[in-house]
Amino acid sequence: xxLDTVRPSPGFLEHLPIEYQDLxxxxxxxxxxxxxxxxxxxxxxxxxxxxxGCAMTLFIRLVFIGLPRPEHTVIVGTAGCGRLAISQGNxxxxxxxxxxTNSTASGLKRGLELRFPNQKKDVITMCGDGGLVDIGFxxxxxxxxxxxxxxxxxxxxxxYGNTGGQESGMTMKGxxxxxxxxxxxxxxxxxxxxxxxxxxxxxxxxxxTNPGRVLRTVRRAIxxxxxxxxxxxxxxxxxxxxxSIPTPEVMKDAFAIEKERYGFEEIISERAQKFLDExxxxxx
Amino acid sequence: xxxxxxxPASWVPKGDLQKEISAEKMLLExxxxxxxxxxxxxxxxxxxxxxIDCAISYPITPQSETMQQAGYLFDEGYIKExxxxxxxxxxxxxxxxxxxxxxxxxxxxxxxxLMRGMxxxxxxxxxxxxxxxxxxxxxxNTPLAIQPDNIEMSFILNTGMIMLHAExxxxxxxxxxxxxxxxxxxxxxxxxxxSVDGFFVTHARGPVSIPSDEYKLNRRDGxxxxxxxxxxxxxxxxxxxxxxxxxSNFISxxxxxxxxQEVFAAVERSAKYFDVLLKGxxxxxxxxxxxxxxxxxxxxxQAREAIRQEGENGRTVGLVKVKTIRPFPSAQIIAAVxxxxxxxxxxxxxxxxxxxxxxxxxxxxxxxxxxNGPRVYGGMTMPxxxxxxxxxxxxxxxx
Numbered sequence: 001x002x003l004d005t006v007r008p009s010p011g012f013l014e015h016l017p018i019e020y021q022d023l024x025x026x027x028x029x030x031x032x033x034x035x036x037x038x039x040x041x042x043x044x045x046x047x048x049x050x051x052x053g054c055a056m057t058l059f060i061r062l063v064f065i066g067l068p069r070p071e072h073t074v075i076v077g078t079a080g081c082g083r084l085a086i087s088q089g090n091x092x093x094x095x096x097x098x099x100x101t102n103s104t105a106s107g108l109k110r111g112l113e114l115r116f117p118n119q120k121k122d123v124i125t126m127c128g129d130g131g132l133v134d135i136g137f138x139x140x141x142x143x144x145x146x147x148x149x150x151x152x153x154x155x156x157x158x159x160y161g162n163t164g165g166q167e168s169g170m171t172m173k174g175x176x177x178x179x180x181x182x183x184x185x186x187x188x189x190x191x192x193x194x195x196x197x198x199x200x201x202x203x204x205x206x207x208x209t210n211p212g213r214v215l216r217t218v219r220r221a222i223x224x225x226x227x228x229x230x231x232x233x234x235x236x237x238x239x240x241x242x243x244s245i246p247t248p249e250v251m252k253d254a255f256a257i258e259k260e261r262y263g264f265e266e267i268i269s270e271r272a273q274k275f276l277d278e279x280x281x282x283x284x
Numbered sequence: 285x286x287x288x289x290x291x292p293a294s295w296v297p298k299g300d301l302q303k304e305i306s307a308e309k310m311l312l313e314x315x316x317x318x319x320x321x322x323x324x325x326x327x328x329x330x331x332x333x334x335x336i337d338c339a340i341s342y343p344i345t346p347q348s349e350t351m352q353q354a355g356y357l358f359d360e361g362y363i364k365e366x367x368x369x370x371x372x373x374x375x376x377x378x379x380x381x382x383x384x385x386x387x388x389x390x391x392x393x394x395x396x397x398l399m400r401g402m403x404x405x406x407x408x409x410x411x412x413x414x415x416x417x418x419x420x421x422x423x424x425n426t427p428l429a430i431q432p433d434n435i436e437m438s439f440i441l442n443t444g445m446i447m448l449h450a451e452x453x454x455x456x457x458x459x460x461x462x463x464x465x466x467x468x469x470x471x472x473x474x475x476x477x478x479s480v481d482g483f484f485v486t487h488a489r490g491p492v493s494i495p496s497d498e499y500k501l502n503r504r505d506g507x508x509x510x511x512x513x514x515x516x517x518x519x520x521x522x523x524x525x526x527x528x529x530x531x532s533n534f535i536s537x538x539x540x541x542x543x544x545q546e547v548f549a550a551v552e553r554s555a556k557y558f559d560v561l562l563k564g565x566x567x568x569x570x571x572x573x574x575x576x577x578x579x580x581x582x583x584x585x586q587a588r589e590a591i592r593q594e595g596e597n598g599r600t601v602g603l604v605k606v607k608t609i610r611p612f613p614s615a616q617i618i619a620a621v622x623x624x625x626x627x628x629x630x631x632x633x634x635x636x637x638x639x640x641x642x643x644x645x646x647x648x649x650x651x652x653x654x655x656n657g658p659r660v661y662g663g664m665t666m667p668x669x670x671x672x673x674x675x676x677x678x679x680x681x682x683x
Contacts, residue, residue: 005517074514076381092514094384097403100377103370107340107378110365111385112515114337115506121516139377142370 003029003071023090029071035062035211044070045089050081053247055254056155056237059208060085063126063153066218067091073122073222074112076105078136080128081162081239082155099135101125102143102152109150120226123150129170130160133191137169144198144230151225152232153218154191157239165242177242192265195232201272202231205265207258209251217266223279224272231272236262297361302500304335307465311458311561314495323485324349326453326492327392327418330460332357334416335500337387338365342375344397345430346482347420351392362500376401376408376417383413383475386506386513388464390415394482395422395436402439408475409444409547412511414467414504417445418460419479420486421581421632423663431663432482434581437609438637444547446476446554447609448562449580453490456480459607462561464501472554473510474547479609481582481632484665510550555611565613566604568620573602575675576624576652578617578642580606583630583666590671601675606638614645624652626678630671634661653682 006029008016013024022042023029033041044064050057060082067073076094077083078101087093096104105125112121125132132140132154140152159177160166167180169189176183195203202224204217214235221231238245238253245253258264268276305314310333321329327350331339339358341351358366365382369375375391382389393401398419408415421434440447448463450456456478463476480486512518558565569591577587584605591601604620606613621627627646629639636659643654658674660666 072516074516092516094381094514096377096380097407100373100404103374103377104381104384106369106374107338107381107383107389108385108514109381110367111338111382111387111389114364115386115513115515138370139374142374146367 006071028065032068033065035065035215038065038211044091045085048085048088050085051241053240053250054081055208055240055250056082056157057085059155059214059235059237060126062208062211062214063218064089064091066215066222067122068219068222069122072119073124074108076101076108076123076125078127078131079162080131080155081157082126082128086126099131099137100139101127101131101136102148103139105150106143106146106148109148122222122226124153124222124225125150126153127155128161129154129156129158130168133189134169141194141198144195144200144232147199147229149225149227149229151221152230153221154232154234155237156234157237158188159239159242161239161242192234192267196267198230199269200232201229201269203267204233205262206233207236207254207262207264209254209258213264220276224275228272228275229269295361297364299335299362299364299500302333302335303498304502305499307461307501307561310495310499310501311461314499316493316495318491318493320489321453321492322349322487322489323420323453323456323480324353324487326457327460328353328357329492329494329497330457331390332362332497333495333500334390334461334464335388335503336363336390336464337504338379338382338389339363340367340369340375340379340382340389340391342369342372342391342393342397344394344422346422346432346486347392347394347397347418349486350418350420354390372397372401373404376404379415380404380408380411380413383415384411384514386504386509386515388414388468388504390418390464392418392420394420395424395433398436399424399439405440405445406443410543412473412509412547413475414473414509415475416460416463416467417475417477419477420482421479422482429663430482432484433633433661433663434479434481434631435633435635435661437479438633438635440477441610441637441641444474444544444551445610446472446474446551448476448478448607449609450478450480450485451581451584451605452485453492455607456485457492457494458562461501462558466554466557466561468504468508469554469557470508470510472550472557474550474554479581484582552611555608555613558608558611562607564616565608565611566606566616566620568602568604570600570602571620572623573600574623574625575600575679576602576604576621576627577671578604578606578621578627578629578638579631580609580638581632583632586666586668586671587630589668590675593668593672594675609641612641612645617642617645618649621646621650621652624650626682627652627654628671628674628678629655629657630666630674631659632661632666634659653678
């Protein structure tokens with residue numbers, strides 16, 4: 001159904017903006033691209049008002065490329081830098097209230113299942129560390145304990161970037177930031193650990209150093225989120241402004257932090273693994 | 285250890301056996317049968333017939349009775365999806381999520397719960413979602429009390445929500461049914477709150493005449509909205525998309541201003557539907573009177589008794605019952621009290637929000653003296669004697 005709404009009626013295509021024509025003729029609808037194809041097809045998100053050199057933007061681009069069915073996907077976000085790019089994507093985006101993503105997505109996903117019993121819809125919440133585990137903590141945890149079938153993606157820049165650089169629960173201990181004039185007192189919150197306790201079916205910690213791996217992780221999380229239960233991706237997406245990372249060194253920082261404390265980790269429940277084996281075997 | 289009993293394979297949801305009809309038919313045409321039930325049970329009977337797709341609950345006194353009844357209705361198959369949410373911000377967000385998916389969604393709360401969910405609730409009208417919120421009025425802390433006091437309604441007045449205020453158990457049934465349909469008209473597409481005074485109505489029995497439960501409202505048509513459902517089957521509304529609207533600049537100011545203007549215009553457009561379904565948005569008794577009482581909620585019942593007693597003593601006192609707080613029936617009130625000399629506004633809250641509403645509606649349109657009271661709050665009842673005393677004093681003060 002949605003693929004048909006993307007396609008213009010015969011005769012109209014040539015009158016649409018070139019961006020739209022590209023989306024129809026060279027977009028990723030109905031196809032699955034590899035990271036090495038970037039530049040050869042029309043991405044779902046291109047123009048955005050993010051800062052130059054922002055690693056979060058790279059990660060968001062990769063998430064959009066990784067969407068297994070963008071024509072049946074709805075993204076839910078909240079205040080923060082990420083939504084400035086996410087809202088530019090050609091996927092419906094709900095920009096809700098502060099920290100309400102996982103509660104909103106719970107109702108949304110259940111509502112969509114009632115309305116479209118024969119067409120699975122992918123619901124994704126994608127927002128910053130503050131939005132998810134500070135102000136959104138309760139909704140996040142309860143959505144996991146309820147085993148809601150959608151994917152949660154944390155854009156972890158370890159700071160409130162959009163409000164100008166305040167510490168968040170995901171900031172590393174000791175880091176001096178606004179609202180942490182003597183350095184952050186407490187440890188970085190272990191949200192991967194919390195996800196484990198809550199029984200999340202697929203958990204991944206990742207830095208955007210390997211685009212292919214990001215795409216695979218996103219696809220796995222969304223497929224399991226669609227069929228099995230809650231899934232969670234925690235991505236290191238540095239804030240080069242608030243952490244004063246020179247723009248040309250953003251990727252160097254990502255590699256360094258990955259090596260130091262943000263190594264790729266995937267935790268898959270037994271039932272999710274069984275499902276993945278079937279899906280990935282079928283593909284081969 | 286689970287003590288849940290699984291449904292047999294042959295189970296048919298009871299909702300599937302109900303016949304779909306319009307609210308007009310349900311409220312104005314179907315034969316009714318009289319029952320003697322509590323306000324919470326009247327809410328249950330309304331929910332049973334409202335074709336609710338998704339109900340999300342969270343307990344708070346005095347509301348809990350209603351949403352646990354909704355749970356039983358889910359178990360019987362009158363509601364398709366139901367769960368107990370994490371708390372009110374979560375519930376009010378989730379219910380909006382369900383509504384954005386294009387299904388009919390309902391929840392209920394009371395005083396402090398409404399306050400907790402306020403950020404989410406106040407965003408519903410602008411998001412043009414259509415959930416129905418039942419509100420069993422209760423004191424807002426502090427000091428803590430669970431008793432009826434409808435101060436919380438004043439916090440909703442300027443949100444763009446449709447607001448109905450039920451006098452009794454019968455109203456609670458009728459208004460809930462009406463709200464479930466009116467919210468979803470394309471020219472409305474707004475959420476509604478149906479309030480009733482806690483305990484006085486929710487936990488007390490009263491006569492309620494209801495149509496057969498063989499019928500339910502027509503289902504929500506998720507394709508029919510002023511703003512498309514977020515189902516990725518339609519191009520989405522662009523409020524959440526365009527970068528200029530998320531930043532402070534002239535486009536964003538105009539966008540927000542015109543969007544809000546349209547929300548409040550939509551509230552006014554809902555009036556014509558309530559005029560039909562509720563048989564007018566005001567009820568007027570003794571229209572020829574020089575003294576009037578204007579009231580909403582259970583204060584209306586106290587006022588009815590007061591004017592009855594006045595009548596026994598040969599004095600005619602008029603009554604205007606306000607059914608819809610938003611849209612506020614200003615024109616109807618102005619017309620009803622055009623010959624009035626004195627107006628009393630009894631309320632169950634400290635702030636006197638209805639008094640302020642009436643004053644601003646009547647300013648420059650009516651010569652009557654509008655008395656600032658009487659009021660009780662914190663959970664007190666309003667004895668009829670109190671209204672009678674105020675009438676007597678007003679008569680003396682403004683002869």
